Amino acid sequence: MTLLDEKEQVVEEAVNPRLERKARKQESWRGFFHAAPAYVYLILFFVLPLLIIFVFSFGSRSNTGKPLLENWNFDSWGRLVDPLVRTIAIRSLWMALLNTAVCLMIAYPFAYWIATRAKQRTRTLLLIAVLIPFWSNFLVRTYAWRMLLGSDGYITQLGEATGLWGRMLFTQPAVFIGLLYGYLPFMVLPLYAALERMDWGLIEAGRDLYASGSKAFRKITLPLSKPGIIAGSILVFIPSLGAYVTPDILGGAKTNLLGNLLVTQFQAARNWPFGSALSGAILIVMLVATMIYFRTGGRTI
Amino acid sequence: MKRIFALLAVMALLLAACGTDTTETTEATGGTETTEAPPEGIQAAANACEVGATDGPLNLYNWTDYIPTGPLAEEFEVDDLLAKFEEEHGEEVTLTFFNSNEAMLAQIDAGASYDVVVPSDYMVVTMRDADLLVELNRAAIPNLDANIAELFSNPGYDPGNRFSAPYQWGTTGIGYLYGSIDDTEGVSWGVLFDEEMAAPNAGFISLLDDTRETLGSALKYLGYSLNTLNKDEVDEAADLILSTNEWIAAFNSTSYWTLLSSGEVNVSQGWNGDFLGEYDRITEYDADGEVTYSGYDDFGYAIPIEGSAAWVDTMAIPTTADHPCTAQTFINFILDAENGATLTNFNYYASPNEASEEFIYEEIIEDPSIYPVPETMAILEFFLDLGDMNNYYADAFTRAKG
Known part of the structure; x- marks a missing residue:
């Protein structure tokens, strides 16, 4: 077969619609098989548990609290409008929003400062400093805060010496400090990534066109770092809303968040249907909130 | 096609999951009938x-x-x-x-x-x-x-x-720092549950985080049985605990004794052995084994005058x-x-x-x-199973914790 013959054959194959369709189908199947592990993973560990939660939320319980998949009812979903749930939901939402806002206010200048260091080495060192706390267990670090915020803790002593605050342990400020401390790195890192990628020449260009420093920031830096702000906010907001360990260790009465209420339902209160309805509702709220956030913030992540 | 495939797989798995659960349930509910049959499995072993x-x-x-x-x-x-x-x-x-x-x-x-x-x-x-x-x-x-x-x-x-098989038994009461409450004529549950009596220790009080115990003490304070099957009485107790949220520091069943000895709280609801063990643990000795500081000098334990719970833990x-x-x-x-x-x-x-x-x-x-004296034993009440009321207590306590 000459080279010319072969070429002709290839052309013929390419124009044959049947062969083309077959090739495309093969391509699609290959794509499916490549993604198969991901499908299996998602179905087993995401879709299925969600469906189980959903199914249980309509179930009932025996008089010892054992979840029963019979006597299907909507009672658990009805209980979501209880004043108790409302109080705790509002408290959690407020905590999560406040935490996101304060994290952003602290992390933005910090990430900006790191990203503008000239030496790569300095930047790396600073980033490592942000990550070092992760080398020790979150639980241990939260207990450390318990020491600091307790009656004899340094923070309490400082507050008493200046007369500004007393013991914060067991109160909402303690929970808030714990959350802020725990989730700040999740805000710093995406912000840094966004700012570090930025073309600083654009700022120079803006300044050349007589933009003031603050105007250049508002018109150039802020829009360009938006993906970082959105990613960071989501990474902070969602775990704050479902926080359990921090309020459990640093909080006391009147600091129960949704995470605590959920755990109680599956353990001490033994009310799986209500717990399931509650976690289903939280999930829906988070999903809707995230979607709105993405839609309004563009899809540039 | 792909979607139908995935959906079928999910449904099959879900059905399988539901299936096993329902069989378990029927086994559990029908269990009393089968005790006559020769023991199987774990019981036989x-x-x-x-x-x-x-x-x-x-x-x-x-x-x-x-x-x-x-x-x-x-x-x-x-x-x-x-x-x-x-x-x-x-x-x-x-x-x-x-x-x-x-x-x-x-x-x-x-x-x-x-x-x-x-x-x-x-x-x-x-x-x-x-x-x-x-x-x-x-x-x-x-x-x-x-x-x-x-x-x-x-x-x-x-x-x-x-x-x-009985393991240990004990009582539920109040552990406190001497001087923080008036104990001249016995201690009342009011130091936890009454706004005025609790006021001197506001923010320095802990309650147990336990459905039966916490509600039980509130019921005793209100003059009811801690095994009451009257929903109104349980509700009243739950409301009482909810109101204490204003002046208590925390609900805690796992470290309240260290909270007390470290000064995080002055008054604490808890179990006698936990308090006394802690008072002993903080007691200090010199080289000759003489006591230089005794936890018992600073802290006490009292079974409240309104009565309280006695319990048996078993294996x-x-x-x-x-x-x-x-x-x-x-x-x-x-x-x-x-x-x-x-x-x-x-x-x-x-x-x-x-x-x-x-x-x-x-x-x-x-x-x-x-080892309480007979007069104290007389005001103690043992916990009984609540039958149909278990869930009512559990939900009431969830509400009480706010």
Whole structure:
């Protein structure tokens, strides 16, 4: 077969619609098989548990609290409008929003400062400093805060010496400090990534066109770092809303968040249907909130 | 096509999951009928065990710091009972803690496998009625018949100790820093539940995080039985606890004794042995063994004048156990006179084990906070199973915690 013959054959194959369709189908199947592990993973560990939660939320319980998949009812979903749930939901939402806002206010200048260091080495060192706390267990670090915020803790002593605050342990400020401390790195890192990628020449260009420093920031830096702000906010907001360990260790009465209420339902209160309805509702709220956030913030992540 | 495929797979898996659950449920509800049939599985295995026999490592599920082991045993200068068991019977022991009867029940109900659990009196009834307990083989636990005091040999929660062996017993009351409350004419539950009486210690009070105990004390304060089946009374107690949220620091069942001794709280609802053990732990000695500081000088324990709860914790074998012979050997080991005394010398709870009394420290036997005098015994009430009201109490307590 000459080279010319072969070429002709290839052309013929390419124009044959049947062969083309077959090739495309093969391509699609290959794509499916490549993604198969991901499908299996998602179905087993995401879709299925969600469906189980959903199914249980309509179930009932025996008089010892054992979840029963019979006597299907909507009672658990009805209980979501209880004043108790409302109080705790509002408290959690407020905590999560406040935490996101304060994290952003602290992390933005910090990430900006790191990203503008000239030496790569300095930047790396600073980033490592942000990550070092992760080398020790979150639980241990939260207990450390318990020491600091307790009656004899340094923070309490400082507050008493200046007369500004007393013991914060067991109160909402303690929970808030714990959350802020725990989730700040999740805000710093995406912000840094966004700012570090930025073309600083654009700022120079803006300044050349007589933009003031603050105007250049508002018109150039802020829009360009938006993906970082959105990613960071989501990474902070969602775990704050479902926080359990921090309020459990640093909080006391009147600091129960949704995470605590959920755990109680599956353990001490033994009310799986209500717990399931509650976690289903939280999930829906988070999903809707995230979607709105993405839609309004563009899809540039 | 792809989507239909995925959907079918999900539905098949879901059906499978539901299927197994429903069969389990029917088995559980129909359980009482089948007790006449010859025992099968775990019950048969338990019945076949001989004294001292073991069939694998022991998986023990106990309350926090309730058995002497590790550094705590050293600190209290008593035998490490788990190490001793390993040495005597050659089986390794794994210890896991739980912090409330209900949390333990949730784990067992979900199928978690433990060989010995330590449920309180009312929980024995709940677990027995849910067919979660193995009947004890008395032949394998001779100490159960030989050593137990008469008061505990035929308890109301488990007649004849068929499913449970008493472990320790104690009372619920108030641990407090001397001077923080007025205790000249006895201590009232009001120091926790009454706004005015609690005011001097506002922000420095802790309550137990326990459905039956916390509601029970509130019920006692209101003058009701802690086993009441009257929903209005339970609601009233729940509302009372909800109002205390304004002045209490925390709900805590797992470290309230250290909160008290470290000054985080002044007044605390809790169990007698936890308080007394802590007062002893903070007591300091000089080189000659003379006391230089005594925790008992600063802290006290009182059973409130309105009455309170007495409870018995027991050892039982859940149906999820893997090693019933090791489990029964362990129960027999704990019911030994000297080992029973070690428990009391460590955790400062009274022992239901009559034979062990000669090995218990004299100051413990003579302490009315541990072995109450008859007048106190008269105002104590034991917890009973609530039957249909269990869920009502649980939901009321969720509401009470706000």
